Amino acid sequence: MSADTPKYLLRKLLLRSSGASRLWAAWLSLCVGTILLLLSLMIWWNFRELLQGKSNEDSLGSSFITISKTVTDDNMGNPKATLFTTTDIAELQTQKQVQEVGALVSNHFPVIASTKGSLGFSTEMFLEAVPDHFIDKRPGEWNWKEGDTQVPIILSTEFLNLYNYGFALSQGLPQLSQTSIKTITFNLTVGEGDVKDTYTGHVTGFSDRITSVLVPESFIQYANIKYGHHATSEASQLILKVKDPSDKEFVDYLQSHKYSTNAEQLRWSKMRAIVDVISGTTGLLALLLMGIGTIVFILFIELTMANAQQSIVLLLQIGYSPRYISTFMLGKFVPLLLSAILIAVGVAISAQIALSIWAQPMMLRISMLLGWPIWLVVIFSAGLLMLQVKKAVVNALKKV
Amino acid sequence: MSFSKGDQVFVEAPSGTGKTTLIHMLYALRTDYEGELLWDKREVKSIDAERLSELRAKHISVIFQDMRLFPELTAWENLEIKRTLCNTVNAEQVGKWLHKLGIGHKKDALASTLSYGEQQRISIIRALLQPFDWLLMDEPFSHLDKENIKKSIALISEVVQENKAGLILADLDENHYFNYTKTIML
Numbered sequence: 001m002s003a004d005t006p007k008y009l010l011r012k013l014l015l016r017s018s019g020a021s022r023l024w025a026a027w028l029s030l031c032v033g034t035i036l037l038l039l040s041l042m043i044w045w046n047f048r049e050l051l052q053g054k055s056n057e058d059s060l061g062s063s064f065i066t067i068s069k070t071v072t073d074d075n076m077g078n079p080k081a082t083l084f085t086t087t088d089i090a091e092l093q094t095q096k097q098v099q100e101v102g103a104l105v106s107n108h109f110p111v112i113a114s115t116k117g118s119l120g121f122s123t124e125m126f127l128e129a130v131p132d133h134f135i136d137k138r139p140g141e142w143n144w145k146e147g148d149t150q151v152p153i154i155l156s157t158e159f160l161n162l163y164n165y166g167f168a169l170s171q172g173l174p175q176l177s178q179t180s181i182k183t184i185t186f187n188l189t190v191g192e193g194d195v196k197d198t199y200t201g202h203v204t205g206f207s208d209r210i211t212s213v214l215v216p217e218s219f220i221q222y223a224n225i226k227y228g229h230h231a232t233s234e235a236s237q238l239i240l241k242v243k244d245p246s247d248k249e250f251v252d253y254l255q256s257h258k259y260s261t262n263a264e265q266l267r268w269s270k271m272r273a274i275v276d277v278i279s280g281t282t283g284l285l286a287l288l289l290m291g292i293g294t295i296v297f298i299l300f301i302e303l304t305m306a307n308a309q310q311s312i313v314l315l316l317q318i319g320y321s322p323r324y325i326s327t328f329m330l331g332k333f334v335p336l337l338l339s340a341i342l343i344a345v346g347v348a349i350s351a352q353i354a355l356s357i358w359a360q361p362m363m364l365r366i367s368m369l370l371g372w373p374i375w376l377v378v379i380f381s382a383g384l385l386m387l388q389v390k391k392a393v394v395n396a397l398k399k400v
Numbered sequence: 401m402s403f404s405k406g407d408q409v410f411v412e413a414p415s416g417t418g419k420t421t422l423i424h425m426l427y428a429l430r431t432d433y434e435g436e437l438l439w440d441k442r443e444v445k446s447i448d449a450e451r452l453s454e455l456r457a458k459h460i461s462v463i464f465q466d467m468r469l470f471p472e473l474t475a476w477e478n479l480e481i482k483r484t485l486c487n488t489v490n491a492e493q494v495g496k497w498l499h500k501l502g503i504g505h506k507k508d509a510l511a512s513t514l515s516y517g518e519q520q521r522i523s524i525i526r527a528l529l530q531p532f533d534w535l536l537m538d539e540p541f542s543h544l545d546k547e548n549i550k551k552s553i554a555l556i557s558e559v560v561q562e563n564k565a566g567l568i569l570a571d572l573d574e575n576h577y578f579n580y581t582k583t584i585m586l
Contacts, residue, residue, distance in 0.1 A: 006480075006481060006484045006485060009473065009477055009480060009481045010481075012472065012473065012477075013470060013472065013473070013481075311470060311472075314468055314470060315481075316449075316453065317427075317429065317456070317462075317468065318456065318457075318481075318482050318485070318526070319453055319454075319456040319457030319458075319482070319485055319486070319530065320453060320457075320485060321449070321450050321453035321454065321457075322449045322450065322453065323450060324453075
């Protein structure tokens, strides 16, 4: 006789077929429940990751948005009313989502850009400065010190697009590439009356993040004192580094303070609320399904053990230990439970990979790997299920 | 009253005076008694289920009056389920014992189809498939003829001696099945 004889005999005594269809129904419900739970979690997590990582390109898990105070009928006569005070900035810094705040300081003096020759033009313009580390693609020659006649400029790509697709086409002017603009130099006349100087300006880079005409901070500070009407350094706009710009609390905060932003991310806030509701409802449904599956599973175990009660009593009487019998019963049911969970994990992994591949052409970066909350739920639910089944077996043995 | 290892005790009592109750108490199947019952200085009532199963598998064996076989298993399987738990007797030996007691040919018959006498002999062999310090017997030969009683006694005596064990036999009438060292009248 082989060594597994007692196992074979125990199976014969303890696992007499009693409604295997019920067992498989419970298994199916557990499996589908777990799949739904993992998928709903996966959708929620990926969407969250997508929003947080929906940075203007380069930041990891954070985004940059520019905010300004909304110009209303009441404050339109008073330019100072739309400047950010130090109190405003301090309050913003305490917000949970805000990681860093940078001030966009604008010029308080007249600026005229002009060139001579066939492409000659002359236009009044504005300049702004922002702390260097907020600039997404900082060119190598990004500095200015007193005495320099060259002023580097970073132009918003949006402005170039406006020119190329709006202005140039309508006026019959040539469209310009980024490299061609970088070769052009022009005169930058700052100040008025007696206090007036001319510098040479040239575009050294383009920014996707900040919609403005940027010059080094040192230049604005120097020029505002030298040529300015008033030496204020209060910010006209703020650039914020935020973890998740679609966070509802943060969006509400911006709205309640009448701060406006054109950041597209804020529009995702509504979408996110919808996704949260959908994944939450699916998750609840999944939990319900898993709960029913677990209950039927446990009832099946109890029924099986009740059917085998006489055999169990006699096994205990001839020297089999309760632990031996419960280990045997668990050995039968635990692999079934594990298989349901493993299949669910397999489906979730495949879905994640499919999602990642599907999203690639849309420039959405979704990881091929399941997020940690999903693994956490897998481990937790597997542990909880095992515990419940073990409890059911031990309790059923106690009743014998 | 106390029994020491190696004692051969005969409990003589007429029907309905508590022989089976006593055997069940000694085997810790019943704990609804007053007073004290100690195994190795340990109160039987306080022994937990795991320790009890160890005691039943390695130290105390029993032949029940009502045999208590698994009706859905064959004679052989009824023995195997006990033998493979303890692993002290090999399958070949079990085969010999079956032949010795004259039930070798019933090996593959379902226990539920065996006669009482056959069931009793299976039950006797099953009790011998483990190591033990004590063998408890509750009217172990009630369904056997003289010839089979003789064969059974020979087998039991041999295994009891091998184990250097004691035995407690409860029966209705006086008998000389074993060399009793103590007799108790209930």
